[in-house]
Amino acid sequence: MSSTSNAMKFTLRIWRQKGPKDSGKLVDYKVDDIIPEMSFLEMLDVLNEKLAAEGKDPVAFDSDCREGICGTCGLVINGIAHGPLAGTTTCGLRMRHFRSGDVITIEPFRADSFPIIKDLVVDRTAFDRIVQAGGYVSFNTGSAPDANSVLVSKDASHDSMDAATCIGCGACVAACPNASAHLFTGAKVYQFAKIPQGQPERDQRVLNMITTHDKEGFGDCSNHGECEAVCPKQINIKTIAQMRRDYLVASLRT
């Protein structure tokens, strides 16, 4: 790549860890020729191609859609999950938000329930198990009534969608001092609590999902609100409040 007049350079302080059982450490790398339009991950691509060319082991990180919707990417950048820009995933963050010459610290999403696989890649399958416990409407394919036979108000649908937009990236857990996954779980519970289709299983859903959440080793929520601040989809913590109310009601009823 040719050097351009607006090229930026950085010192990257990156968490390197060979495997789940190894201990890791922060290692410094230098990159230059970074242009402001690059995304954060494209900047890491540049580093990795450089490392590969030198015969060194590239930094392991994961990504897929690179447009903020699949939830695969996720790095803690200078101490903040997904970096300094609110409402953005790591892949959506552009280098123009940094100043040339900065030292940037890059770490994985840390939590006991997210074991590190390698370098910046963590295992988030605990989220899948929370969903498996009840994050759906139970019915068999083919038995659905005509879509317009169940009316859903525009507001309810909107509200439900605001929660359903969660991409399951795990930033909420990484940011929480208790490593709680209440925002993730709350968003699912809330999505269904607001619409008619979610009512028949409402009690069972919240009970089972919270039980699994706890069993997976995620912590409890103590209202720090860090999760909401880093959430790339800006899921509101009112979803957690709703989940707690539902949990209470469901516990009393069963």
Next chain:
Amino acid sequence: MPYELIMGDTELDSKVPDGPIDQKWTLYKQNAKLVLPANKRKYTIIIVGTGLAGASAAATLGELGYKVKSFCIHDSARRAHSVAALGGINAAKNYQNDGDSVWRLFYDTVKGGDFRAREANVHRLAEVSLNIIDQAAAQGVPFAREYGGTLANRSFGGAQVSRTFYARGQTGQQLLYGAYGSFSRQVHEKNVTLYNNREMLDLVVKDGKARGIITRNLITGEVERHAGHAVLLCTGGYGTIFYLSTNAVNSNGTAAWRCHKRGAFFANPCYTQIHPTCIPQAGDFQSKLTLMSESLRNDGRVWVPKKKGDDRHPNDIPDEERDYYLERRYPAFGNLVPRDIASRAAKKACDEGYGVGPTKRAVYLDFKSAIQRMGEDAVRERYGNLFEMYEEITGEDPYKVPMRIYPASHYTMGGLWVDYNLMTTIPGLHCLGEANFSDHGSNRLGASALMQGLSDGYFVIPYTLGNYLAQHQPHDELTTDTPEFEAAEKNVADNLKKLMEIGGERTPQDYHRELGKIVWNYVGMSRDEEGLKKAITDIRELRKDFWSNLKVTGVNEEFNKNLEFAGRVADYLELAELMAIDALFREESCGGHFREEYKTEAGEARRNDEDFCYVAAWEWNGDPTKPKLNKENLTFENVKLAQRSYK
């Protein structure tokens, strides 16, 4: 003789049932053989992929009682690239009372595909579209609604009715989460077992039937054997063959290609879709291109300056000095012409010197009239997230300055050949979703891929798979201890070792980037004989270089992205040649396949129904330079073949 056409001698039987077009599927279902409920759990079905096609198939087959083994390359099933679909899903519900019907959706899709799809499949798709919306609504998918609580619709290209259902600009995400929910319920019920972080690297064929797969565990590098009574391939399209595309960086053609090498025919590889509205490339560093949904063409107007090389700021160019070229050239459909037409028109404008922006490879998509008509808030309500995405990437505010857009690789109509049962030329191997070639002919209409993936998975395969198993596949005891598994596993392990040991200088990404340029330049939006021959020669050279000068860092026994990519690029280096060969021998223009030699005086695609009204189903012949062509002739009994007009 590098460009000689070799003909195969396979009679392709599409197995389309008898009867009038609107009765075929009903009659099929009535006559299909069934598997006894108690026997279903004795069958193990391998499903590769957890996108809309794979997740819906796994959920539904699990509900029916089959034992499903599901595989994906992601850490979670929820991350399949279907999650990125923006604009919407079609269904012939006619909720708007604007004259829609199953027939009209069928007709639009056949015409949109430029008369290169199989009529019976498309009609079934249109019929089933109704059930998909019911299914998704019952799952709680938060579709857009009217104030009265009913479902809302928007319009998409290639249709004169409003039949597209949507969930903001995140329709794919919400439909996938719906399917993933049903899928997760079956995992909970222990009918489905998920093998995440697994890449399928070979198919195991025994006694002529698909009986298993070989995977690599992407975390540990372990090569594994999995046996089943049938295999469903739901691995998505090969749009990343262009390197830059709107697809995810891990999207690949590997699973389909490895099945091709085991005997599954590959149909119409040259039918690829270049989407007209993507954010233009900003530099060489770029790893992917971002789509701006087609839904934007509902309210955005496409234009370029009337004067060549006009460098004025777009807001300083008065209306009478702008050429709204789609509205001018296609008054009946205006900005909502199908994708292939809109893409070529943008290319033409730029080729002729009317392009805008720093690279001059862009046209404007302007929302000024829409903002004046309905106000900024209404525009925000409809497209807010897309506008934000645009602003974050380009640093420009589309509420104030028109967007700059340019076409990019987006979707592949080509894929594994399947019959009406969605079965490939290998008995037992089925192919669903974007990975097959089936329903979109040579051009897919917007909002029809989500429809097809879910149709295949929820509503078609449960019938056709049962029909196959009941007649052709007993629930015999499964074992991976066979010479076929042994050989396939060795094939995979040897191949991985070979990639690791080349020890050259260039990274897989470097090769991919170069391949992408060849494919984009010569097998992209417009093609001609000379360019295609050059592409074939260049691809062969690049492939040779790859196998002598590739460098893969790290080791096999760990999380190693470089090794993953190397295998995928190796396959693309073969598939790209087949794309070019297919394009070379299709001496006509149709849909996404535009040959400069074959166009009308007005510059539109000129089909040749006399000689090319067939599906080109390519057969692996031991070497990427010598594929064999088999033809499935297409007959149109219900729709009259006509020159496609959107004027």
